[in-house]
Amino acid sequence: MTPTTAVVTLSDDSRLPHVRNQIAALRRWAPGVTHYRADLGTERNLARARNAAADAAVGDGADLLIFLDADCIPGPTLVPAYRSALEREPEAIHCGPVTYLRQGALEPADPLGGLTALTDPHPARPNPRPGVLQEADAGQFNLFWSLSFAVHARTWRGGPRFDESYEGYGGEDTDFAWLQRRAGRRMFWVGGAHAYHQWHRVSSPPVEHLDDILANATRFHARWGSWPMLGWLREFEELGLVRFQDGRWRRASAPAP
Known part of the structure; x- marks a missing residue:
């Protein structure tokens, strides 16, 4: 039986246009993948929202969990690359490369049409060749990004998970990665699991x-x-x-x- 895959995301109303592009990409390139969105609401506890959405997916029978930031569009090879990685290393945490799109990069009439031509992964993270799993060393757990990663449902149930004492913005994803390392989990960089982060206004520093x-x-x-x-x-x-x-x-x- 083919494992059931769920994509988990969280957003508020301001990110719904980005979420719609995410869902459209899944429908085009990964039909059958279920989509779970946690609404941040006024509480804005990112850790709690991710945990709740993932628990809902697992409770509904999902075998594989792909966490995507609301701003991220999954590329056509993201789901199969993560599925292959989880089949090979089911007890590990898996992270794909992310391309940050510039303002106006997407064609409004067909945001997905020229997406793969824009592939230019952020240089701060490894970008293995498609089909390659590159194991992270202990120091690279600092590079974990919650905006695109995948885990097997068994791994998720076994924990650790996001610490809900982190409130608001920042720190909960690095803490999650360090908890995985302390628990003896391995982490892999997944070649070909490309996600594309849609442009939006940000302040720097935030x-x-x-x-x-x-x-x-x-x-x-x-x-x-x-x-x-x-x-x-x-x-x-x-x-x-x-x-x-x-x-x-x-x-x-x-x-x-």
């Missing part, structure tokens, strides 16, 4: 998420003894928004203890 990032970075440090998202924290520092004092990052306006 100052609208400053409080979330500070809280989640502190939570991560309490568990692991190191600081995640250091690039953002240092950019915030350069802007005069935060300072590092007495072994922790805090808002620059916060009074010293």
Whole structure:
């Protein structure tokens, strides 16, 4: 029997146009794949939303789980590449390459028509040849992105999963990867599992998420003894928004203890 595959995503209403492109791609290139979307709502707990959507898919009988960011369009080879990887290494975490699309890259009349011609994976992550599984070393768990990865339902049920004490934006995906490494899970970079991140406006650094990032970075440090998202924290520092004092990052306006 062919394993049942589910795509898991989460979004708010502002990302629904992107989600529609994601669903259209699945219908074109992977008919039969079920789609589970968790609505972030006002709570915006990304970890809880991902866990809930994945649990719903597994509860409905899904064997294979593909997690995609709401902004990501699956390419025509993403689903078969992840299926093959999970067949070969069912107890591992699998990550595919992601291309970030520029503004206006997609043709409005047919967003999927020229998609594969735009393939240009982000250089910060490995991009093996199609059909190749490249095992991540211990240091590469830092490179895990929750915007495109796949796990077998048995692996998901066995945990660990996303820690729901992370609230808002940032840190929960690196924590998830480090929990997998501590549990002895292997991680592979999957050649050919291409996803395409649709353009949208972002702030750099993401100052609208400053409080979330500070809280989640502190939570991560309490568990692991190191600081995640250091690039953002240092950019915030350069802007005069935060300072590092007495072994922790805090808002620059916060009074010293």
